[in-house]
Amino acid sequence: MTQDTSTPTQAPSLDHIPADPAKSPGPGGRYQAIFALAGKSFFPIAFLARLPLAMLTVGALTLITEVSGSYALGGFAAGGVGIGSAIGAPLLGYLADRIGQRPVLLGTAVGNPVAIGLFLLSAALLDPSDAPFWMLAAALFMGASCPQVGPMARVRWMAMTSRRPQGREMDTALAYEGTADELTFVLGPALVGLLAAAVAPWLPLALAAVLTASMVTAFAVHHTVEHVVPTSRRPKISRKGAVQGAPVPEAPAPQVRPQWLLIMVPVLGMVAMGSFFGSTQTSLTAFAGSFDMATSAGLIYAAMALSSAVAALSVAFWPERFGTAGRWVLCAAAMLAFTLLLFLPSSIGTMVVVLMILGLPVGPTMVSIFGIGAIVAPRELMGTVMTMLASGVVTGTALGSSVAGRLADSYGHSHAFIVPTASAAALLLLSLFAVRAARKRTAA
Known part of the structure; x- marks a missing residue:
């Protein structure tokens, strides 16, 4: 007898009360629906589990700069963490697809x-006069081994909502995840700065x-992990198309092969998004520096992060007629228009409003880019x-920061703001390809 492996059977618990799939909750009940779907304990666990990812890069930069007195060495260490994460994240994701999330996370x-x-x-043993080989190696290892909680949480949501076409739980869950990521990357660096200044620079790490x-x-053993079935546990398909040990089905579903050109659309979208983040933060540091407030750049940047987090939550209530790809087009166009406002402020207060x-x-x-990623990605x-996608953000952040920093050093902060504008333009261009990718993948 063939077992359905898409959603493992399990006894309901007090923490996990599935919502009625036949009902589509109204706007006020959409977030209650995902709380019921995953269980209330999932949210604080997943949020705290992803917080270290937002602390490692800034923590490495702060510690090495303090120990060595060199911004260059601090940037070298932070770059090592970023490169390690960009390389290690897809490898961890592939392993999770093959053998399961739980062993990879543990x-x-x-x-x-x-x-x-x-x-x-x-x-502790660093001598700035020597080549910091061991520091760089440890930074690469630290980035490469960082748990990819955010992406794996999204995979769990996609598995839990895959059989619920009548509701909008996946849109709601992805909206929540986008907000959680935004808040994480606001709180993480702020926590690093607070602990490093108040206690010691090693404490944040x-x-x-x-x-x-x-x-x-705790995230690895949470019951939601059971919804994601790795390829090693899925029934094998024989050459005749039958599940081994089961009767031959009348019309076996063909396996969907990865279409990497389609997959690269959201990946490049996240690279552009990362470039927007990195260049905006670097440009704001230069802008605040012109008022002798460079150390407050993180607080100024938080204004954008907080409004972005609130707006991400609102996606669950947007009309369905927009569609995921259409939402990307609309929002990218708005981003491009609004980035032009960055060239106008002449004071800190005005910049906060912008x-x-x-x-x-x-x-x-x-949220829309992750949604397109879910559409074009094969289940396995x-x-x-x-x-x-997560690696794309890291890579883009490093790229945007580097280019904006060079422009700021050479020509001033007004020229550095060209990079966020160019990144938003790239997002708008890619959104047009996303419309075609979504249609092609849906028709496949």
Whole structure:
């Protein structure tokens, strides 16, 4: 007898009360529906488990700069974390697709704190006059082993909502995940700055190690992981198209092969989104520096992040006629228009207002790109594609920061704002390809 592996049978618990799939909750009940679907404990666990990812890059930069007195070495360490994450994330996603999320997450829950410990040790023994080989190696290891909680949470949501076409749970869940990511990347660097200034520069990384060991482990064993069935546990299809050990079906469903050209559309979209984030933050640092407030650039940037997070939550209530690809087109066009406002402010207060306006289309754009990723990704590579999207943000952030920093050094902050505008233009161009990709994948 063939077992249905798409959604494993399990006894309901007090924490996991499935909603009625025959009902589509109204706007006021959409977030209650996903709370019922995953269980209330999922949300604090997944949020705290992803917090270390937002702390590692800034934590490495802060610690090495403080220990060595060199911004160059600090940037070198932060770049190592970013490169390691960009390389390691898709590999972790592929392993999760093959053998399951739980063993991969448990492995990183052990490996990443070890990597953080090695990095702290290298910082304690660092001599700025020597080539910091061990520091760079530890930074790469720290980035590569960082648990990809956000992408894997999205994969769980896609599995849990795959048999619920009458509701809008997936849109709601992706909207929540976009907000969680935004808040994480606001709170993470702020927490690093607070702990480093108030106690010691090594404390943020030590806290990240503790959070990873505890909360990632809790995320790994949470019951929602059972909804994601790895390829190693799925029934094998014989050459005649029958599941081994089962009767031959009348019309076996063909396996969907990865269409990498379609998959690269949302991946490049996340690279452009990362470039927008990195270049905006760097440009704002230069802008604030002109008022002798460079250290407050993170607080100024938070204005955009907070409005973006609120706007991401609103996606669950948008009319369905927009569609995922159409929403990307609309929001990217708004981003491009609003980035032109960055060239106008002549004071910090005015810039804060502009950033709050600019953030409104940013969150929905991210939600839409992840939605397109879910549409074009084959089921058996969902984790790989989701982590590729996350890696795209990291890569784009490094690229945007670098280009904007060079322009700011050479020509001033007004020229650096060209990079966020160009990134938004790239997002709009890619959104047109996303419309075609969504149609092609749906028709396949």
